[in-house]
Amino acid sequence: MSLKHAILGFLNYKSMTGYQLKQRFDKSVRYFWNASLSQIYPTLSQLKEDGLLTLEVKYQDSSPNAKIYHITDKGREELRNWLIEPLEPQPHRSAFLIKIFFGANIDQNLIISQLNQRLELAESNLAKYQQIRNEITENHSLKNSFTLFESLTVDYGIKSMEAVIAWYRESIEKIESLKRKEM
Template sequence: MSLEHAILGFLNYEPMTGYELKKIFDQSIKHFWPAKQSHIYRVLPQMEEKGWLTVEVIQQDTRPARKVYHLTERGRAELQAWLAADQPPSETRLAWLIQLFFAGQLSDEVVLGLLEHQASLIRHRLQRLGGIPAESSQQMDGSETPRDRFYWMLTVDYGVASAIAQLRWLEEVIARIRRSQYELPTIG
């Protein structure tokens, strides 16, 4: 249950509300683990029942009460164990590869459109990823160690490296199809 463990990770920095968790998700790990507001809110009480969290309710006038979630000892132990545990291989589902797989039934025009679309999606992702370091250095409150930041930036770098490789592949295949060069690529 990765969502829950990501939440544990953030609450280990400092106690937070669901609202704040949603924000920090979007600012940091969204690019490899997006989370919806409703999902976060639904999972927090479950984590409390498991004894990983405790809630501190802070009443407010005019606004709903803040529910600040704190990590318990058991929560901290759970996090530590999960962080070190080997994860099963993450399987990636790529619908556009299904399209490519059946592209024999399409004209070159349409296939090219499909690949160009994919390339443009990746270019946008690269742009977003490129913006992260700048954004982050502003919004960081300094509570993170340089080592924390190093690993954060590694996750961004991984995204960038994969995206660049995928983009290069797409551009090469597009060029090849434009030249009507249908030899099978050399593999392995």
């Protein structure tokens, strides 16, 4: 499970609560790994039981007690081993491509409009990624290895968005051109 290792990765930089972890996820890796609080909390308990984390309870008047998790040596080793060992490539599932595959069954205009919707979404995502990219480049030099690796993940987003945008455009054109021939 990668959630475990992502949590270990963040806690390796800084001890924090589940709530804060969620915020870290949302601020950095959300575009390729989303995690909900209802998944983070049980995972933290489990990591603690496995001896990869320790728990420090901070009693607070103002808000509920905060559970601050710290990574242990065993946790750091687990993280390191996971990072070192090559990962089996995961097959990726795309329900959208299933729809395209069976696209001949419905009116082509309905497919085109769905492609257009996705195209707009991809364009707005691309703009977001480019903005994040600019912020990284402005604030840090890429000589810092932490920054370099973070920027690589953003570059991945940019490159893949550019590729799908081109695909959406070409696909729409091809379907339009088929329509013309069928008339």
